[in-house]
Amino acid sequence: MSGENNTIILVENLSKVYELGKTQVKALCGVTFDVKKNEFIAIMGPSGSGKSTLMNLIGCLDTPSEGKYLLNGKLVSAMTENELAHIRNREIGFVFQVFNLLPRATAFRNVELPLIYKGARKKEREDKVRKALALVDMKERMTHRPPELSGGERQRVAIARALVNEPSLLLADEPTGNLDSKTGQEILNLFHRLHERGNTIIIVTHDSNVAQQTERILFLKDGRLEREVRKGA
16 A cells, blocks of 8 residues: 555554453554545444444554554554644544533533634634534534534534534544434435545444435454455456
8 A cells, every 4th residue: 555645544554452350452453555645434343342442542542553554654652642642633623422512601602612722713613603503504503502403403513513623534433323313314324424525534434324315434343353345346
């Protein structure tokens, strides 16, 4: 595999071992793949397959025991804590199953938070927040707080927050897991729209209906990349 300019993620022989007392648990064993710019990918596998561990490594929330992970051509294991924090805030947009919104803050304020951490000026923050909320069809609801929003609306706000820094990568962990099937499909339709805009998206899921809607599926089993399926292949 080459490290071409359009390769966002390059993972080579990635392994993760957790020490639990005197026991070693191998969560990932020699996983290798790459992700090109504007790909829409699902990482799929049963509980215990290693998909959450892989997501944490890709999201720079954890470090590998062995192997290489390059994000936009930069070796993640060589980064300092400050550099990793910068990557998590600017380069990767996270979307979680449980939304992780501040209940007393408006939708606008929830989306604005990453820009406040970044130190952006007020005018820039306001422009970017309005743009992100418009992208997810939530501009009309920006003054509402999470308890006043439906589950689907909360997830839209969470997606807007993930998008507000214009990250290289959108990383979604079971983004439809807490939603009914109709609302879940609406969120997937939104991901399709974002993909068409040029966003690179990785969805981690155990739901085959979700995975089938992406361009490419990486199947994990017992910490190994068991197989890969491309749409139309």
